[in-house]
Amino acid sequence: MQGFAKEFDFNESKIKQSIRKRFVTILDKNIEKNLKKLGYYEKVMRGEVKCAIFGKTITLNNISLIIPKDGEYLFICDDFKCYVEALERWT
Ligand SMILES: [Zn+2]
Numbered sequence: 001m002q003g004f005a006k007e008f009d010f011n012e013s014k015i016k017q018s019i020r021k022r023f024v025t026i027l028d029k030n031i032e033k034n035l036k037k038l039g040y041y042e043k044v045m046r047g048e049v050k051c052a053i054f055g056k057t058i059t060l061n062n063i064s065l066i067i068p069k070d071g072e073y074l075f076i077c078d079d080f081k082c083y084v085e086a087l088e089r090w091t
Pocket residue numbers: 051052053054055056076077078079082
């Protein structure tokens with residue numbers, strides 16, 4: 001697992017770079033407020049929003065990315081694999 005940490009750091013900074021450059025929303029603070037603004041708060045609370053990669057149910061605690069696509073939003077959970085996959089697919 002020692003090599004993993006290094007690799008993770010590298011990917012993390014690379015990802016942050018691409019997030020800055022491209023059109024991806026990250027929610028950290030004010031998750032509720034942002035979800036309400038997007039009109040997804042109720043859906044998330046009802047467990048109706050799934051991660052766009054592996055279909056895990058999105059909750060207030062596991063959202064990592066919201067990606068605008070075709071007038072809707074794709075939600076990505078905090079699984080690192082989903083994170084990377086999402087950025088590769090949609091940025
Ligand atoms: Zn996921």
